[in-house]
Amino acid sequence: MDTYSNLSDHIQSLKIIDTHEHLPFESERSKETDVLAEWLTHYFSCDLVSAGLSDGDLSTVRDSSIDLKKRWKIVEPCWHAAESTGYGRVLALTAKDIYGIDEINSRTIGQLDDSFKKARAKGGHYRFVLQDKSGIALSICCGMYEPYQETKDPFVFAMYMDEFISPAHYGKIRATAAKVGMEVHSLADWMEVTRKHIEKYLNGRTRVVCLKCGLAYHRSLRFDKTAQAEAERSFNEFFADVNLPEWRPPIKASKTLSDFMMHFVCSVADEKKLVFQIHAGIQEGNGNIIYDSNPTLLSNLFLEYRNVRFDIFHMGYPYVMELGTLAKNFRNVFIDMCWGHIISPEAARRALVEWLDAVPANKISAFGGDYCFVDGVYGHQFLARQNVTMALAQKVADGSISISRAKELATWIFVDNPKRLFGLERFLDGKTSRKNK
């Protein structure tokens, strides 16, 4: 058997860990949808916009109350322009392998929509897509589902910290504090509320396995060391007369306040030796400040909070080599390839080939679907397994590693590394091979 097929057989046999998803619970998905509305929730919709689709046309195409054929006609030229990007290929692979549609076009879109709706109505679609078709053992979902542990879906959770680090409304502050039986009258109270929430969920008894920060969408990842008194002055703006009534619009937490609270959250995570997932690199959507998301901006946090294991997302794309350098340099910095295989499949392969030369192989997690709708996860894991197979086959071919080492590395990055980093053993039945099902 040739190297590629040999490696591919091994990689296809793995039941993998999925480090990052945004999936709603299966029972809570919106009913008012169809295949175009759901598949254009995110990602490929952004490629359609960068291909030239207007904002007005995008909202028409997403509106499931309008005739499907009419909407397809509007979107078809941009769809055709973008269909070979990573995002486009995910949808094509999903149409083919989940719904039996070989090509998405004006003749097949109606049939695809019928199959999509039938699958949703039948039930058990999450199990079919995530476990049977994608071979995923467990997914880490990001969000504030409460209570976290009551779900039949194969999920554990990341606790989203943005509303604690960067609060936006007095009413929200009060409601969050009430959940841990507190009232907030000072920054010290808010710090206590934050600590109590972390202790409530990150105690080894819930399905919450790590913290998550998505602030690179809204501000720079450079979090300066700030005095509590300065942060308090800024926090007290929430108590100004105009900001107290429930119906007032949200205000933006100042950089000083969110700098201070980020350091506070890191100090609690340091004390409790937690894992902190951090968004770095390209932000979803069209139009943002890419340079805010450079992971090297986090260096002061990596240096100060040595017991926190920072799981840095999205390959840091386009700061891919910067992230490799950080993971090589710091014991507490880990590479997470979630979302990466579809942002650019070629960038993911090249990055992995280079990282495996520079970075110890226990520092990389290979897959996180990062989808808001379940069908996308299938196409993403397909490309992830293919990319890892191609990258490892290249390293065997150029004599860097043996075929048995390549198989070992594949198992590490798809299964063992994320399992160890996030302490997932207790949620798995010990089976991480599809053959042992």
Ligand SMILES: [Zn+2]
């Ligand atoms: Zn995400």
